[in-house]
Amino acid sequence: MIAAMAEACLANGAVGVRLESPEHISAVRQRCPSALIIGLWKRTFANSDVYITPGWHEVKSVWSAGADIVAIDATDRIRPDGDSLEMLMGRIHQELSIPVMGDVDSLDSGLKAAELGCAWIGTTLYGYTKLTNCFHPPAWDLLPLLHAKLPSNVLLICEGGISTSTDAKKALQVGADAVVVGTAITGIDLQVGNYCRSINEVPHKNEV
Numbered sequence: 001m002i003a004a005m006a007e008a009c010l011a012n013g014a015v016g017v018r019l020e021s022p023e024h025i026s027a028v029r030q031r032c033p034s035a036l037i038i039g040l041w042k043r044t045f046a047n048s049d050v051y052i053t054p055g056w057h058e059v060k061s062v063w064s065a066g067a068d069i070v071a072i073d074a075t076d077r078i079r080p081d082g083d084s085l086e087m088l089m090g091r092i093h094q095e096l097s098i099p100v101m102g103d104v105d106s107l108d109s110g111l112k113a114a115e116l117g118c119a120w121i122g123t124t125l126y127g128y129t130k131l132t133n134c135f136h137p138p139a140w141d142l143l144p145l146l147h148a149k150l151p152s153n154v155l156l157i158c159e160g161g162i163s164t165s166t167d168a169k170k171a172l173q174v175g176a177d178a179v180v181v182g183t184a185i186t187g188i189d190l191q192v193g194n195y196c197r198s199i200n201e202v203p204h205k206n207e208v
Helices: 002-011 022-031 056-065 085-095 107-115 142-149 165-173 188-200
Strands: 017-020 037-040 069-073 100-103 120-122 155-159 178-180
Touching (some): 002 017, 002 022, 017 022, 022 037, 022 056, 037 056, 107 120, 107 142, 155 165, 165 178
Parallel strands (some): 017 037, 037 069, 069 100
């Protein structure tokens, strides 16, 4: 199902897909061999708040499954295995030498991730960390700051809270190089639920 949805998105103009889990990455790679795939693996651990490709094992698994770029949590929070972002990025560069997308929550974490070698910076975690949980995505205030201060060779990706094409256009206008749209496209269950709730608010003929 994920592979079919990815194929439909690519056939209608998406330049790439962002996929969670080695299983989904592998399935899309087989069905869409030329697709640009941003891969990640969400895993939760009791001793850490980091869940987006948190450690070395997850990075290797995502890359081996067929991702073109691996997305990781690039905040300064300690990872489940106790490694820091610096340690993880150092090992990635030394042993795999692959492109990395750093998912960040703030200007400081974005600049740090770029300094450590992340080729892409995404606003994915804006509003989802203790530092930023008082904010709500999209990261309208963060995007122009990152755009102004990131090195010119680092791509800035707006991700999180994009629910309409108008939002996507605005993201590009305020500094993003590309936009990731998630639930607004893939959340079929939520879309159907919203339609049904709206319809049920309309009085039926036998209630008039």
